[in-house]
Amino acid sequence: xxxxxxxxxxxxxxxxxxSAALPPxxxxxxEIQAIVDSGAVAGVLESRGPIDAxxxxxxxxxxxxxxxxxxxxxxxxxxxxxxxxxxRKFKLKLGDLVCN
Numbered sequence: 001x002x003x004x005x006x007x008x009x010x011x012x013x014x015x016x017x018x019s020a021a022l023p024p025x026x027x028x029x030x031e032i033q034a035i036v037d038s039g040a041v042a043g044v045l046e047s048r049g050p051i052d053a054x055x056x057x058x059x060x061x062x063x064x065x066x067x068x069x070x071x072x073x074x075x076x077x078x079x080x081x082x083x084x085x086x087x088r089k090f091k092l093k094l095g096d097l098v099c100n
Contacts, residue, residue: 022087028056031075034092035062044071044097069099 022030032054035041041064045051048066055063060075072095081089 027088030087031062031090034090035064035073038092040092040094041071041073044094045069048097048099067099069097071095071097 021027035054036051041051045064045066048069051064051066053065055065057063057072062073062075064071064073074093074095075090076093078089078091
């Protein structure tokens with residue numbers, strides 16, 4: 001009985017750990033979608049035209065291009081979110097708009 005309970009506990013812990021993060025493809029998709037949907041990004045780029053490209057330039061670092069302008073966007077952990085299993089909770093940190 002104890003072995004069965006211990007085995008079940010190990011199985012449940014493994015299931016929780018496995019659901020703690022999205023696979024890289026889906027995590028990146030969630031980050032890009034958050035950037036495209038962001039009102040803050042739209043507000044900064046509003047007078048520059050629509051987004052032409054979102055480029056991943058490093059870990060948690062994207063560059064959004066609109067016309068002749070570029071805006072760096074960093075993905076930062078959302079520390080205000082409760083620590084629970086599931087997809088990564090994050091916020092966007094906007095850099096300075098650079099135009100040529």
